[in-house]
Amino acid sequence: MPTNLRVDDKLIEKAVELGGHRTKKEAVTKALIEYINHLEQEKIISLFGKIDYAPDYDYKAQRRRG
Numbered sequence: 001m002p003t004n005l006r007v008d009d010k011l012i013e014k015a016v017e018l019g020g021h022r023t024k025k026e027a028v029t030k031a032l033i034e035y036i037n038h039l040e041q042e043k044i045i046s047l048f049g050k051i052d053y054a055p056d057y058d059y060k061a062q063r064r065r066g
Contacts, residue, residue, distance in 0.1 A: 012024050021027040 007028070012027060015021070015027040015031060016024060019027050019030060021030065
């Protein structure tokens with residue numbers, strides 16, 4: 001799906017240079033992947049302290065089964 005975006009050329013050129021990318025598309029794709037990963041990590045971090053766990057759960061038990 002082709003998409004036309006107006007992006008600051010200086011930003012794209014800097015991203016290509018710093019990232020060692022061969023193309024602008026490669027730099028933008030990498031940036032989007034990292035942005036998505038960052039947002040997903042923030043979502044997970046926001047769950048800290050909100051999820052109950054069983055205090056008697058032995059997480060090492062599954063390691064011993066293997």
